[in-house]
Amino acid sequence: MNDNISKVDTSTDIVYDVQGLNLWYGDKQALQDINMKISKNKITAIIGPSGCGKSTFIKTLNRMTENIPEVRTSGKILYYGDDIFAPNVRAEELRSRVGMVFQKPNPFPKSIYENVVYGPKIYGIKNKKLLMEIAEESLRRAALWDEVKDRLQENAYGLSGGQQQRLCIARALAVQPDVLLLDEATSALDPISTSKIEDLVLELKKDYTIVMVTHNMQQAARVSDITAFFLLGEVLEFGETESVFTAPQDKRTEDYITGRFG
Amino acid sequence: MDENVKWNHGFKIDIDKHRVSKRVNLNNRVKNIFAFSTLLVMVVLVVLLYDIIRESIGWLNWEFLMKNLSIFPEKAGIRGAILGTLYLMVIVIPVTLILGVATAIFIEEYAKDGLLQRMIRVNISNLASVPSVIFGLLGLTFFSRALGLGSSILAGGLTMSLLVLPIVVVAAQEAIRAVPMFLREASYGMGADKWTTIWRVVLPVALPGILTGGILAISRAIGETAPLVVLGIPTLIMKIPTTLMDDFTALPIQIYYWTLDTVLTPEYAYLAAATIVVLLITLFLLNFSAIIIRNKFQKKL
Numbered sequence A: 001m002n003d004n005i006s007k008v009d010t011s012t013d014i015v016y017d018v019q020g021l022n023l024w025y026g027d028k029q030a031l032q033d034i035n036m037k038i039s040k041n042k043i044t045a046i047i048g049p050s051g052c053g054k055s056t057f058i059k060t061l062n063r064m065t066e067n068i069p070e071v072r073t074s075g076k077i078l079y080y081g082d083d084i085f086a087p088n089v090r091a092e093e094l095r096s097r098v099g100m101v102f103q104k105p106n107p108f109p110k111s112i113y114e115n116v117v118y119g120p121k122i123y124g125i126k127n128k129k130l131l132m133e134i135a136e137e138s139l140r141r142a143a144l145w146d147e148v149k150d151r152l153q154e155n156a157y158g159l160s161g162g163q164q165q166r167l168c169i170a171r172a173l174a175v176q177p178d179v180l181l182l183d184e185a186t187s188a189l190d191p192i193s194t195s196k197i198e199d200l201v202l203e204l205k206k207d208y209t210i211v212m213v214t215h216n217m218q219q220a221a222r223v224s225d226i227t228a229f230f231l232l233g234e235v236l237e238f239g240e241t242e243s244v245f246t247a248p249q250d251k252r253t254e255d256y257i258t259g260r261f262g
Numbered sequence B: 001m002d003e004n005v006k007w008n009h010g011f012k013i014d015i016d017k018h019r020v021s022k023r024v025n026l027n028n029r030v031k032n033i034f035a036f037s038t039l040l041v042m043v044v045l046v047v048l049l050y051d052i053i054r055e056s057i058g059w060l061n062w063e064f065l066m067k068n069l070s071i072f073p074e075k076a077g078i079r080g081a082i083l084g085t086l087y088l089m090v091i092v093i094p095v096t097l098i099l100g101v102a103t104a105i106f107i108e109e110y111a112k113d114g115l116l117q118r119m120i121r122v123n124i125s126n127l128a129s130v131p132s133v134i135f136g137l138l139g140l141t142f143f144s145r146a147l148g149l150g151s152s153i154l155a156g157g158l159t160m161s162l163l164v165l166p167i168v169v170v171a172a173q174e175a176i177r178a179v180p181m182f183l184r185e186a187s188y189g190m191g192a193d194k195w196t197t198i199w200r201v202v203l204p205v206a207l208p209g210i211l212t213g214g215i216l217a218i219s220r221a222i223g224e225t226a227p228l229v230v231l232g233i234p235t236l237i238m239k240i241p242t243t244l245m246d247d248f249t250a251l252p253i254q255i256y257y258w259t260l261d262t263v264l265t266p267e268y269a270y271l272a273a274a275t276i277v278v279l280l281i282t283l284f285l286l287n288f289s290a291i292i293i294r295n296k297f298q299k300k301l
Helices: A054-061 A091-097 A112-116 A118-122 A128-141 A161-173 A191-204 A217-223 A241-246 A251-257 B019-056 B062-066 B079-110 B115-128 B132-146 B153-177 B181-189 B194-223 B226-231 B251-260 B268-300
Strands: A014-025 A028-039 A043-047 A071-079 A098-101 A179-183 A209-213 A226-231 A234-240
Touching (some): A028 A234, A054 A179, A112 A118, A112 A161, A118 A128, A161 A179, A191 A217, A217 A241, B019 B268, B079 B251, B226 B251
Parallel strands (some): A043 A226
């Protein structure tokens, strides 16, 4: 095993191999025996009713659950073959490879420029010209550059909700991750902003592996390649999005995606 | 048809509509009580200010601020006391801000939420309400006697720092706690460690709250008399202090001793009033700057 997760071999097609993952909040088990392979340059959608463990699962992928007290996990999550829970793997290093975008747009109360270069700056990049290049490239990839190129020094809170969320995507991209985790990233946005982000995600798939939690069935069907259906902390269904939506194996999956519960 | 039935749209439960006017009346009466309380406070303040300002007229002038102390009222000035208060702040401001913010960061960000942390929290809040004389005694025992600092600026400054430290800690704790969790998450999500997140995200957002608390603490330290009296800070300082180990006097001490001696020298009352005006203006300016700082930063968010 590699000592340093930054030097892992990224040539294989399986980015994440989750093996028998369990997670408890105190005494309450939130995830039960999750087994899942997440493929490179694919969009994996996680769907399921509220409280089924979708968000918990996605936050385990970059060890964000560690910030919550009383969380225990067992099982393995292999990231390009390396167990992310191994003692020699630092959460900070993992997160520099696995970016995250949250439900509510959460830009820092700084300028647009400062938001994007936050990551590069904490990794020690000081060269102004280089930072500007990273900012432009990240904002272009997040399809925001044309809207903000003349107001980079303005406060990010002056942007609309949809723009703020794309800024958060740009900020995550500036760290140059391989994987992007989207935790219900469009649930606080209007339909137009949502469709912009969906287009963006489809574009980003060429360079990144994307895992997205969504409450929106149509979104999962439109955007994702692979869908996982979570219920009560378990994966009931996992497979190609088309087959999950057209021919679900489990009755409960069918009930959920046809809107009978959830 | 009586009114009650007319308004009763077929409900079985009868609601007494006359209560509406009772509630409106009660609201008016309560409002008057609140207005009266406010007025009372304002009147007391105005009377106090009027009395002090009236007594200080003719005594408060530039010369009074720039002259050294004298036992003759006509020759007395408060230059020494003003400088003493400034020197005191040279110690109080850095000591309380650094120690206070560091303590608040530890409690809020690093310490686990256990029994010990809760006990520390409660006790810091308790410390904020300990009478200032007690801090004076602590300063006398520890700084003046045990460390041999006597009644120097250093002894006074450190004692004052201890006195207002809890205020800064509590204010900084609240400011840090008010920083939204989602901002920290954004930083952690990009691989930032705890200290980077605190330094680049939490502290900048919490800064206005911390500064406001800091300025309020400093106002308290400028006005405090008791701890300095206990430390035995002399009033009759003919020599202007030049180092932190020199004896000094401060504005509240000066006021205190002058009011004590008004029986023998009635003019001292006017000198005290003039000094009070100086102290009040200083406090007003400090509080005003606290408000400016708060507003300036809040607009950014």
